[in-house]
Amino acid sequence: MRLFSTARAAALAAVLTATTLAVPPPASAAAQLIANGTFTGSTSPWAAIGQTTVAAESNRLRINVTQVVANPWDAMVAAPTTAALNPGKSYTLSFDAYSTVAFTARTTVQYTATPSSNQSLAADVRLTTGSKRYSIPFTAASASATAAEVTFQLGGSGGKPVVRLDNVSLMETQTTRPTSLYVSPLSHPAKWAADNGNTTIMTNIGSKPIFEWFGGWFSDLTLAVDTYVGAAQAADRLPMLVAYNIPNRDACAGHSGGGAGDAAGYHTWITEFAKAIGTRHAIVVLEPDGVAAAGCVTQIGKDPEDQYRMLLDAAQVLRAQAPNAWVYLDAGNATWIPAAEMASRLVKSGIADSRGFSVNVSNYFTTADSETYAVAVKNALQASVGAKTYVIDTSRNGNGPYVDGTPDDNWCNPPQRKLGATPRQQTSGAEYLLWVKVPGDSDGPCGIGATIPAGTFSPDLAMALINGNP
Known part of the structure; x- marks a missing residue:
């Protein structure tokens, strides 16, 4: 399926740090409510309060606690928000x-008129010696x-x-779900x-909305997810994420093997992933091939039912934890698992708690054939979980x-394939046509990408999809 290099988190962080911080437009937009959250050459408008001093250091805010104090608020920094808060609305505070x-600090978002008696956020934060x-x-x-302020309380x-501190961001979740994809x-x-x-x-692929894939290759998952989702939110666009870290991942093919070590590790990972999205709007495809390939785990002595239970938990x-994310549980492709059997597996895997399911991820079946299969799965689900929507990956079909x-390997970088319909939301049939698989990323060292590891981008593979050859 898809693997990544481990260098993505730092690159993703550049998106938000490059965002212009300005007085926001009306609160319905995805506005940045913190001025100078990147501390570029200045500490303004951040103020040292109590037993602290502050300085801008390498585009970070350095805070020295100057005395041992008992209370968190006796040593703190604060900055006003660039606009008043909207009571009852959802927000996300993010920072490095x-x-x-190591010690436990506290961060708050509070009204300046009633700073201690009416706080919208008061959260303990366990700081460590690593960012x-x-x-x-x-x-x-x-x-x-x-009128509000953000504080970091460092006493006690x-x-x-x-x-x-660095990359401090405060944004309101849009009242209306974005319609444009990021x-x-x-x-x-x-x-x-x-x-x-x-x-x-760039014109044919790079300028199109494509999913970002998340797995164990990110050393700081919250950084990777939060930065990507925050960048989309700042642009008032809808972020699209793949959760791809289930134990025994890619059990049938093996090119993208790996994943969390066990069910407990996967629960911890998916919880961090979901919390990093938080209340913000998103699309999530959950574990490509996780349901369809569950039977292959028997080859390594595992129980498919355990796989379904992990997906249900996810x-x-x-x-x-991510109530505004539209989650689509992956349902394989048009010829892999019969529709009735797939529906049964989806029920065990948590389709009742998901918006719907995805089909054809990283595959090549036509949109028409994928529609036929998806409708059959949808109809088979109706009696047990009611109406569910579906999305189709058209990235390479x-x-x-x-x-x-040799049909067994025809899914793996086959020749003469071509880009499919560009991503868009629809009013009938599939809810979205999406590019879940990244066009140009290798399926593994196979086919016309015989020397290219899974998940590695190849301009040759990309050009082959643009031209429909070799």
Whole structure:
């Protein structure tokens, strides 16, 4: 299916740090409510309060706690928001932080007229000696005076730590769900085309909305997810994410093997993934091939029922922790698992807690054949879980499936395939046509990408999809 290099988190972070911080438009837009959250050459408008001093250091805010104090608020920094909060609306506060010693700090978002008695957010944050991303959703409290401030309270550690902050962001979740899909400048094809001045790949692939895939290759998952979702939100666009870290991943083919070590590890991972999305709007495709390939885990002595239980748990976690994410549980492709059997597996895997299901992810079956299969699965689900929607991956199905004498490997970088319909929302049939698989990313060292590892972008593979050859 799809693997990544481990260098993506830092690149993703550049999106938000490059965003212009300005006085926001009306609150229905995805406005940045913190001025100078990147501390570019200045600490303004951040103020040291109590036993702290502040300085801008390498585009971070350095905070020195100057005395040992008992209360968190006796050593703090604060900055006003650039607009008042809207009571009852959802927000996300995100930031990077680390300290010279590990301790529990506190962050708040509070009304300046009633700072201690009416706080919309008051969260303990465990700081460590390594930089971590924190992403905290909250709902603005009711108040008559709604001018607000963000604080970081650093007292009570028993010492005088030095704390560094960066990339502080506060944004309101849009009241209306964005209709336009997010085009990331850091997708594999967009970045390669920009770096190499290739207008053909940029025009045909890099400029299109493509999913970002998330798995264990990110050392700071919250940083990766929060930065990507935040960049989409700042552009008032809909982010699209693949959760791809189930244990025994890609059990049938093996080219993208790996995943979390066990069910407990996967629960921890999917919980962090979901919390990093928080209350923001998103589309999530949950575990490509996770349901369809469950039977293959018997080859390594595992029980498919355990796989379904992990997927059920993941669907429930996403529903609870990312309530505005539209989650589509993957249902394989048109010829893999019969529709009635797939419906039964989807029920066990949490389709009741998901918006719907996806088909044809990383495959080549035509949109028409995928529609026929999806409708059959949908009809088979109706009696047990009611109406469910579906989405189709059209990233590489422009010429349909490849057929030769070795059908078992015809899914793996086959020749003469072509880009399919560009991503869009629909009013009938599939809810979305989407590019879930990244066009130009290899399926593995096979087919016309015989030397290209899974998930690695190849301009040759991309050009083959644009031209429909070789």
